[in-house]
Amino acid sequence: MTARSVTIVGAALAGLRGAEALRRDGFDGPITMVGEEAHLPYDRPPLSKQFLSGEWPADRTSLIGSAQLSELDVAARLSTRAESFELSSRVLELSDGERLVVDGLMITTGSRARVLPGGERMTGLHVLRSLDDAVGLRADLDRSPSRVVVVGAGFIGAEVASTIKTLGIDVTVVEAGRNPLGRVLGDEIGAICGEIHREQGVDLRTGVGVDAIEGAERVEAVRLSDGSRVNADVVVVGIGAIPNSEWLRGSGLTVDDGILCDETCLAAPGVVAAGDVARWPNRRFGEVMRVEHWDNAIEQATHAALRLMHEGPGDEATEFTPVPWFWSDQYDRKIQMAGRVRPGDRSQLVTGSFDERRFAVLFGRSDRLMGVVGFNRPRHVMRYKSMITDGVSFADAVSADV
Amino acid sequence: MKIVVDYDLCESNAVCMQIMPEVFEVRDDDFLYVLDENPGDEHRSKVDECVNRCPKQAISVQD
Ligand SMILES: Cc1cc2nc3c(=O)[nH]c(=O)nc-3n(C[C@H](O)[C@H](O)[C@H](O)COP(=O)(O)OP(=O)(O)OC[C@H]3O[C@@H](n4cnc5c(N)ncnc54)[C@H](O)[C@@H]3O)c2cc1C
Ligand code: SF4
Numbered sequence: 001m002t003a004r005s006v007t008i009v010g011a012a013l014a015g016l017r018g019a020e021a022l023r024r025d026g027f028d029g030p031i032t033m034v035g036e037e038a039h040l041p042y043d044r045p046p047l048s049k050q051f052l053s054g055e056w057p058a059d060r061t062s063l064i065g066s067a068q069l070s071e072l073d074v075a076a077r078l079s080t081r082a083e084s085f086e087l088s089s090r091v092l093e094l095s096d097g098e099r100l101v102v103d104g105l106m107i108t109t110g111s112r113a114r115v116l117p118g119g120e121r122m123t124g125l126h127v128l129r130s131l132d133d134a135v136g137l138r139a140d141l142d143r144s145p146s147r148v149v150v151v152g153a154g155f156i157g158a159e160v161a162s163t164i165k166t167l168g169i170d171v172t173v174v175e176a177g178r179n180p181l182g183r184v185l186g187d188e189i190g191a192i193c194g195e196i197h198r199e200q201g202v203d204l205r206t207g208v209g210v211d212a213i214e215g216a217e218r219v220e221a222v223r224l225s226d227g228s229r230v231n232a233d234v235v236v237v238g239i240g241a242i243p244n245s246e247w248l249r250g251s252g253l254t255v256d257d258g259i260l261c262d263e264t265c266l267a268a269p270g271v272v273a274a275g276d277v278a279r280w281p282n283r284r285f286g287e288v289m290r291v292e293h294w295d296n297a298i299e300q301a302t303h304a305a306l307r308l309m310h311e312g313p314g315d316e317a318t319e320f321t322p323v324p325w326f327w328s329d330q331y332d333r334k335i336q337m338a339g340r341v342r343p344g345d346r347s348q349l350v351t352g353s354f355d356e357r358r359f360a361v362l363f364g365r366s367d368r369l370m371g372v373v374g375f376n377r378p379r380h381v382m383r384y385k386s387m388i389t390d391g392v393s394f395a396d397a398v399s400a401d402v
Numbered sequence: 403m404k405i406v407v408d409y410d411l412c413e414s415n416a417v418c419m420q421i422m423p424e425v426f427e428v429r430d431d432d433f434l435y436v437l438d439e440n441p442g443d444e445h446r447s448k449v450d451e452c453v454n455r456c457p458k459q460a461i462s463v464q465d
Contacts, residue, residue, distance in 0.1 A: 017454065024447060045457065295417075327415065327457060333415055359450060378415035379428045386420070 003104025010108035011035025014275030021305035048159040087252030107273040111241035115211030153180030157238030195261035207263035265304040278284035284321040293326035338385035339371030411460035
């Protein structure tokens, strides 16, 4: 079966790139893109970087204009949520009450920011996921707060802290782990991330949690698990993301920390998923994974779109086996990582040094090259990423001339 | 078509080079060089892929 029409739920990066891939592949049936946000697809990475710093206006984050979208012949239904889907009847229910019977379905509903367990709501308390979130945070920064507390030193938290500190505002970062990003990059590199924050004048508190956000209407302070209290006019919570897959509970699709797909991104006949919301077995790493990276959203959406078009018997369904890759910009450091790294993997510095904060470190398991982390070494990271793709051994990668 | 790179945005991560090594080259000096600024129209979809996959939105095409 090849779809005669395609409905894409989630009008952001993965949704848009999926629609473009369908058209590139020659699909000329109707494409409808349903999106909860009021905006046409825009780019999120600048929200914690150039948009938050004030360098870029909001419209520079746009990924497509309405004219280009009509040229692509994609109908966008914005400010519309998909409430439910039923696989057996293929009925998609929308927040405006309409029930669409869909043919091909592409799920690209992404993820949302995790909030503090108490679910507090106060003026001055922010998460950063959407353009609207960023506009709200930006407006609070324009009121010259005396101190901002960032909860969580993961990638978003670290970038937010870096951007806000660069604006000349005092920042405290609270991180429950021993080191920022220790779980992703390992404690050795995590410790360097911590040093970088401190050198820039950020008040970094590690190994402590948040007990409460204090304030009436507006945030006044953050009480920490070690008993201390930090005054703040603005608090940004960056403690991870949750896939937007609840709306598919009871649909007949498997919802398990995202939408579970097969190796080829197919979730059910005529249904594919891609981007932050998709979980699938990546054969290259022998691991069922869900990847919250910008580049994956594009690559997976492209793969999933083609999968939807070529799913009949006899059509070659190729497995999706990418080497995950992402970047994060913090202060003047460009951090990049490719592959999959686990605690216990062995590691080896291959270029530069920790002291100059410019280096690449390789990670290996048995004799396999599994990952690479680079600080201000973008070219090296890409070279080693190719070696991971090519299945180069750890020893050969270490001795390679890059 | 003419390829234009905004070097203030480019961070030399060589994503484009992986897609079109015949057009983009990040050399050992860590700078990006555009080897062919005017690839023929038959390369359009590859060039579009470079534009889309550049994480810094540093590549644009002028027709
Ligand atoms: C501030 C910030 C900075 C980032 N920086 C980087 C970076 O430097 N490097 C990197 O690699 N990655 C970065 N990322 C991650 C990257 O942006 C994501 O991986 C990417 O946005 C995923 O795209 P997506 O289309 O899968 O999901 P999303 O971008 O989350 O889009 C999903 C869309 O679906 C909509 N939606 C959800 N549920 C429904 C529903 N039921 N009905 C209709 N619509 C719905 C949502 O409103 C949203 O618009 C960053 C993310 C953020 C938030
Ligand atoms: S992909 Fe973009 S940032 Fe990377 S080297 Fe090419 S132009 Fe520069």
